Amino acid sequence: MAENRDAPLVLGIETSCDETGVGIVRGTTLLADAVASSVDEHARFGGVVPEVASRAHLEAMVPTIERALKEAGVSAKDLDGIAVTAGPGLAGALLVGVSAAKTYAYALGKPLYGVNHLASHICVDQLEHGPLPEPTMALLVSGGHSSLLLSSDITSDVRPMGATIDDAAGEAFDKIARVLGLGFPGGPVIDRYAREGDPDAIAFPRGLTGPRDPAYDFSFSGLKTAVARWIEAKRAAGEEVPVRDVAASFQEAVVDVLTRKAVRACKDEGVDHLMIGGGVAANSRLRALAEERCAAAGIRLRVPRPKLCTDNGAMVAALGAEMVARGRPASDWELSADSSLPVTEPHVPGEGG
Amino acid sequence: MLLLALDTATPAVTVALHDGGEVVASASQVDARRHGELLLPAVDRVLADAGLKLDAVTDLAVGIGPGPYTGLRVGLMTAQTLGLALGVPVHGVCTLDALAYAADLPGPFVVATDARRKEVYWARYADARTRLTDPAVDRPGDIADQVAGLPAVGAGALLYPETFPDVHEPEHVSAAALACLAAERLARGEELPAPRPLYLRRPDAQVPKNYKVVTPK
Numbered sequence: 001m002a003e004n005r006d007a008p009l010v011l012g013i014e015t016s017c018d019e020t021g022v023g024i025v026r027g028t029t030l031l032a033d034a035v036a037s038s039v040d041e042h043a044r045f046g047g048v049v050p051e052v053a054s055r056a057h058l059e060a061m062v063p064t065i066e067r068a069l070k071e072a073g074v075s076a077k078d079l080d081g082i083a084v085t086a087g088p089g090l091a092g093a094l095l096v097g098v099s100a101a102k103t104y105a106y107a108l109g110k111p112l113y114g115v116n117h118l119a120s121h122i123c124v125d126q127l128e129h130g131p132l133p134e135p136t137m138a139l140l141v142s143g144g145h146s147s148l149l150l151s152s153d154i155t156s157d158v159r160p161m162g163a164t165i166d167d168a169a170g171e172a173f174d175k176i177a178r179v180l181g182l183g184f185p186g187g188p189v190i191d192r193y194a195r196e197g198d199p200d201a202i203a204f205p206r207g208l209t210g211p212r213d214p215a216y217d218f219s220f221s222g223l224k225t226a227v228a229r230w231i232e233a234k235r236a237a238g239e240e241v242p243v244r245d246v247a248a249s250f251q252e253a254v255v256d257v258l259t260r261k262a263v264r265a266c267k268d269e270g271v272d273h274l275m276i277g278g279g280v281a282a283n284s285r286l287r288a289l290a291e292e293r294c295a296a297a298g299i300r301l302r303v304p305r306p307k308l309c310t311d312n313g314a315m316v317a318a319l320g321a322e323m324v325a326r327g328r329p330a331s332d333w334e335l336s337a338d339s340s341l342p343v344t345e346p347h348v349p350g351e352g353g
Numbered sequence: 354m355l356l357l358a359l360d361t362a363t364p365a366v367t368v369a370l371h372d373g374g375e376v377v378a379s380a381s382q383v384d385a386r387r388h389g390e391l392l393l394p395a396v397d398r399v400l401a402d403a404g405l406k407l408d409a410v411t412d413l414a415v416g417i418g419p420g421p422y423t424g425l426r427v428g429l430m431t432a433q434t435l436g437l438a439l440g441v442p443v444h445g446v447c448t449l450d451a452l453a454y455a456a457d458l459p460g461p462f463v464v465a466t467d468a469r470r471k472e473v474y475w476a477r478y479a480d481a482r483t484r485l486t487d488p489a490v491d492r493p494g495d496i497a498d499q500v501a502g503l504p505a506v507g508a509g510a511l512l513y514p515e516t517f518p519d520v521h522e523p524e525h526v527s528a529a530a531l532a533c534l535a536a537e538r539l540a541r542g543e544e545l546p547a548p549r550p551l552y553l554r555r556p557d558a559q560v561p562k563n564y565k566v567v568t569p570k
């Protein structure tokens with residue numbers, strides 16, 4: 001896409017979980033996407049340890065900002081705004097990013113935009129496929145979230161259609177990988193094993209798909225327990241666990257439900273676009289099945305490249321740029337991190353705004 | 354020189370400006386839960402009080418703790434980011450040293466701040482400028498022998514009168530004292546520590562029982 005020189009130049013900071021992300025965009029053009037991850041430090045604990053993540057954010061922040069500016073080839077004084085994830089996320093981790101963003105904006109004399117992490121996951125697709133269609137249906141799936149969201153304006157109107165009632169999809173991947181002894185994070189490794197397995201080998205349950213169940217909510221806790229029990233039964237019987245088939249069948253159960261509900265929501269709402277974001281959007285089977293079902297339903301699928309699907313600063317910058325472009329009020333210097341910022345608030349305007 | 358000093362390692366959110374000769378403006382608020390919200394407005398207020406612009410600042414000084422981590426990181430992240438944006442050096446100062454400097458007791462004494470979990474961050478001093486021990490975190494009962502008979506300074510001492518019966522002012526650190534101490538050390542040509550936190554404890558890093566979910570349920 002040609003770079004529009006008049007479009008707002010925004011730097012975005014993301015620290016809601018274990019990635020320290022700093023991205024720079026001009027309008028809908030990606031200029032830099034610098035990420036420092038502490039995932040290796042969490043691996044031996046089998047999950048993200050909040051204090052470890054917060055320490056790593058503080059260490060990584062200044063070098064990551066410097067790297068992003070260098071990568072983008074822009075000077076900080078030319079920025080039109082600074083955006084930051086205000087929530088939802090891990091409170092202590094968010095606070096590091098918010099402190100950095102506020103201070104940077106203040107010192108540079110630029111407006112500050114505290115934005116919603118989930119809306120950012122949707123908005124990032126503008127960097128890949130151009131302006132978001134309005135409305136857009138979004139399926140966000142990661143270790144922290146599993147939501148179906150409908151947005152008619154990403155800066156002001158994001159409506160939750162459904163969400164997980166227990167575990168996030170990515171969390172289920174992590175737990176099954178742990179039971180299978182495949183390490184953390186579970187998503188990529190399950191995907192790899194599943195490619196050599198049979199997705200129909202074991203009939204694992206599809207949560208919340210009964211006629212009386214909520215149409216757009218998800219549940220992965222029952223599936224997780226069923227898979228763990230199945231594996232334990234094999235082990236108890238002294239039989240070898242068919243890791244590839246378990247991975248493929250488990251993965252199929254997850255992506256079957258996700259895509260089925262997403263396509264149904266699109267049809268019910270008369271929306272002809274579906275975007276999929278979040279770390280689990282990197283899953284190859286999810287992409288393939290979504291492609292197949294969307295094509296059959298006449299829905300256009302938009303999935304950003306994997307690096308833009310996982311947590312990063314570019315997505316925050318993308319939403320910040322949209323806030324600037326649409327003249328949304330900036331946040332003020334009292335902006336605080338809100339670990340449970342509702343999805344219905346795409347940004348946190350200041351008191352005066 | 355125009356030194357901007359700040360500290361968030363204790364319940365106080367404290368900011369001061371020092372012009373190389375004296376403190377020209379300062380502000381302190383005690384609110385352990387709102388460091389993130391209060392700090393930057395306090396910086397703005399202090400600059401306005403002094404009638405100075407941020408770009409006049411030539412040096413930054415920041416308390417590196419020890420102190421509760423979440424608040425401590427707000428000050429360090431703010432100071433580091435100011436240093437980046439302004440292109441000026443960021444100097445670290447041990448928060449206990451700033452308390453000792455402010456207390457200005459004549460003889461040997463001890464400084465103790467609240468480390469929560471029934472512990473204190475503490476160090477022993479020969480005088481206001483001379484620390485004798487590395488900052489440490491301990492249960493007051495476990496260090497009773499090492500601090501016996503010494504006057505004590507800080508909110509940590511106030512919490513445990515059995516261990517610290519003789520407590521002196523101040524209760525909380527002030528950036529004004531931190532600025533004076535940093536200015537004194539810089540004037541002497543001393544190398545100040547890097548602006549990185551003194552954590553003293555390892556992170557609580559057992560496998561979380563309930564996997565930390567980013568989105569509230």
Ligand SMILES: [Zn+2]
Pocket residue numbers: 117121142144278279310311
């Ligand atoms: Zn995310």
